[in-house]
Amino acid sequence: MVTASETLLSAISKYEVVIGLEVHVQLLTATKAFCACSTKFGAPPNTNVCPVCLGLPGALPVLNKRAVEFATLAALALNCEIRETSIFARKNYFYPDLPKGYQISQYDRPIAEHGHINIKVNGESKRIGITRLHMEEDAGKSLHDGFPDSDKNTYIDLNRSGVPLVEIVSEPDMRTPDEAHEYLTRLKEIILYTGVSDCNMEEGSLRCDANISVRPWGQKEFGTKAEVKNVNSFRFIKQALEYEIERQVELIESGGKVAQETRLYNSSEGKTYSMRSKEQAHDYRYFPEPDLRPLVVDATWQSEIKKTMPELPEARRTRLVSDYGITEQDAGVLTMTRSRADQFEEAAKHSKNPKRVANLVQGELMGRLKAKGIDMEQSPISMKGVAVSADLVEANAISGKMLKDFYDIAFERGKDFPIVYAEEGSPKQSTDTGALEKIIDEAIAANPSQLAQYRGGKKTVAAFFVGQVMKASKGQFSPAVVNELVGKKLDG
Ligand code: ADP
Ligand code: ZN
Ligand code: MG
Numbered sequence: 001m002v003t004a005s006e007t008l009l010s011a012i013s014k015y016e017v018v019i020g021l022e023v024h025v026q027l028l029t030a031t032k033a034f035c036a037c038s039t040k041f042g043a044p045p046n047t048n049v050c051p052v053c054l055g056l057p058g059a060l061p062v063l064n065k066r067a068v069e070f071a072t073l074a075a076l077a078l079n080c081e082i083r084e085t086s087i088f089a090r091k092n093y094f095y096p097d098l099p100k101g102y103q104i105s106q107y108d109r110p111i112a113e114h115g116h117i118n119i120k121v122n123g124e125s126k127r128i129g130i131t132r133l134h135m136e137e138d139a140g141k142s143l144h145d146g147f148p149d150s151d152k153n154t155y156i157d158l159n160r161s162g163v164p165l166v167e168i169v170s171e172p173d174m175r176t177p178d179e180a181h182e183y184l185t186r187l188k189e190i191i192l193y194t195g196v197s198d199c200n201m202e203e204g205s206l207r208c209d210a211n212i213s214v215r216p217w218g219q220k221e222f223g224t225k226a227e228v229k230n231v232n233s234f235r236f237i238k239q240a241l242e243y244e245i246e247r248q249v250e251l252i253e254s255g256g257k258v259a260q261e262t263r264l265y266n267s268s269e270g271k272t273y274s275m276r277s278k279e280q281a282h283d284y285r286y287f288p289e290p291d292l293r294p295l296v297v298d299a300t301w302q303s304e305i306k307k308t309m310p311e312l313p314e315a316r317r318t319r320l321v322s323d324y325g326i327t328e329q330d331a332g333v334l335t336m337t338r339s340r341a342d343q344f345e346e347a348a349k350h351s352k353n354p355k356r357v358a359n360l361v362q363g364e365l366m367g368r369l370k371a372k373g374i375d376m377e378q379s380p381i382s383m384k385g386v387a388v389s390a391d392l393v394e395a396n397a398i399s400g401k402m403l404k405d406f407y408d409i410a411f412e413r414g415k416d417f418p419i420v421y422a423e424e425g426s427p428k429q430s431t432d433t434g435a436l437e438k439i440i441d442e443a444i445a446a447n448p449s450q451l452a453q454y455r456g457g458k459k460t461v462a463a464f465f466v467g468q469v470m471k472a473s474k475g476q477f478s479p480a481v482v483n484e485l486v487g488k489k490l491d492g
Helices: 004-014 065-077 177-194 234-253 299-306 313-324 328-334 338-349 354-372 383-394 400-413 417-423 433-446 448-455 459-472 479-491
Strands: 015-026 088-092 102-106 112-121 124-137 141-143 155-157 164-170 206-216 226-231 261-266 271-277
Touching (some): 004 015, 004 234, 015 234, 065 112, 065 124, 065 177, 065 299, 102 124, 124 177, 177 234, 177 313, 206 234, 234 271, 328 354, 338 383, 354 383, 383 417, 433 459, 433 479
Parallel strands (some): 226 261
Antiparallel strands (some): 141 155, 206 226
């Protein structure tokens, strides 16, 4: 039997994969792109609407300045060039959730072009080009399920109609589903840092359409692409792309041709299905939007917007490595969100050993979070708590074993480290050498044959005694102290 991954491996040994992604990101403005209606998610259906976003005759759009600032900030963060004068265009198509019969978008003169994102896959860095970033409005939502008469009727919620989006179109620069996954991860991270979107995929604030084709290795022209639409997680996008590679290669190998079409991914089956062919594709009949003036974002405005740019993840990773002496891997984990990086830096500044803080995050915090199935943002132990615990270990006040126990208690009680440490009476690692000596004497008395080995010259047996003592003393004593005293006793 041939497994899926073998099929995939054999496919990519003969064919090169080409992937380009189109990502829609909803901007976090309080009001819609061309009217004053609220953009709040989850309001009762059709309550955030007005003549403009309902497309009533005679209503005129007024551009939201904040949306322009957000789009420009996102574009700059993605290394794009800003077009000083961009043009809104009507994209015409007929669909029940599009009351005007067109969507206001941008076409041949988008607000931004020629950007890129750097990605790293299997240790190799690569630059993925961004063709363009343009502004547009969202359509409404058709609701097909959840009503008693869903078999007969579709319901329309126009709260989303007119919500501002940017569409970010990549160059066909990706060569594997892993690269696509990494591109999306980095893109989302950058957008989140800028604060222009919450990128919440469940609420549709970030949506991705994936274009994919294959060509025999060495062929210059691209193969015919298929577009996979509306996949709602990065993991599913990767799976859908893997499925498409197998499907397209199998089709070509059996003498067929890949059709240019739009496909949908069924995540429970792990397969894509044809939704519409090129013949059925829309002819959008784009033309300049007559109700809006050209959008001018001049140099002065651009530089004002630039001033609101935070340090971006890539730069921050580099800086954390050099400022705190942490590893690149640590920096990667600690910069995954802006608030996490802020927290770490706040903690690291007040800690005697930022490196230990980073190590504890990787070594003690991540595993416990994973076991509990929660994100760092929901961690009972804050970065400050990690810093406090790191400093206690640093000062030999508590042992590594004690730290682990307190982390367990913190997770059990859902409380931060300093709180549970205080609740337990702020115990210190014992410096009572009398008690320690007693434990060592007992360990030596209980293991005469090991003692004989040691005295016979096998010095490595000391480690056995150290282990016995650490266990018997339940980690109350620092390993350094135990090592020293055990050595003395064995020799003496
Ligand atoms: P369309 O005219 O069908 O919208 P575009 O040229 O505008 O196609 O490209 C849309 C997206 O598809 C872009 O992200 C682009 O990088 C990608 N793309 C274009 N051609 C290919 C191809 N042959 N294989 C994979 N992706 C492609
Ligand atoms: Zn409105
Ligand atoms: Mg296109």
